[in-house]
Amino acid sequence: MSSNLRINRICEQCGKEFEARKTTSKTCSNDCAKKAYKARKRAAKIEVSNEQVNRIKAKPLEDLRAQEYLTVDETARLVRISRRTLYRMNERGELVFMKLSRRTVIRRSDIDRLFDQAKPAGAPEPVIISLSECYTMKEIIQKYGISDKALYELIRRNDIPKQYSGIYAYVPKIRIDELLTSAASQS
Structure with a gap:
């Protein structure tokens, strides 16, 4: 059945204008x-x-929480850390992985145990030593003849506490004398 209709339309595919013979032509x-x-x-x-x-x-996290064993990907999604972090935790012995055939799984109780561990108490309160019992950095460099870099590295490596007064940093004389006199006697 042909139609005598002639309707100007735009093609939905190519975008060209054409003359349609039906009202449904696209x-x-x-x-x-x-x-x-x-x-x-x-x-x-x-x-x-x-x-x-x-x-x-x-996928709800409740499904993951209900499972007894989780894959590495599921654990990473549950705890919201990367897979590589989980593998590092395994290398350090903090989290135990089990190999079942070709799958690596982690026990849910081991994950819970990570969060149940006691939190560290934090750093101890620094002991305030009077500034008369401390050296400034400049005094140490002049007295022992070491470079700035060597001094700062020594303080960092041996966890020597620093105190600040204004722009000057002070370190305990006892700790510095022990370290530098023992180093001088070993040389």
Whole structure:
């Protein structure tokens, strides 16, 4: 059945203007119709794929918390740290991995134990020593004839506490004398 209608339309595939004979025509030719069909199918597949990805991402953490054994990826997602950090924890002996066939799993109780451990008390309170019992950095450099870099490295390596008064840093005379006189006697 042919129609006497002549409607100006724009092709949804190529964007060219064409004269349609039906009110339902959306493309200018059979080739454009085939391309539009393929584009719709491709978009539908992408939508399904995106939906699957979103479902996996939105997988509730409660499911992970209920499982007795977790994979490395699941543990990383649960604890919100990287896989490499988990492997470093395993190397240090903080977290035990078990190998089951080709899968590496971690016991849920081992993960919980990490968080149940007592927190360290923190750094001890620094003892305040009177400034008359301390050297300035300049005094140490002049007295022992060492370089700035060597002095700061010595203080850092031996955890010598520093006190500040204004722009000057002070360190205990006793600790510096012990370190530098013992180093001089060993030379």
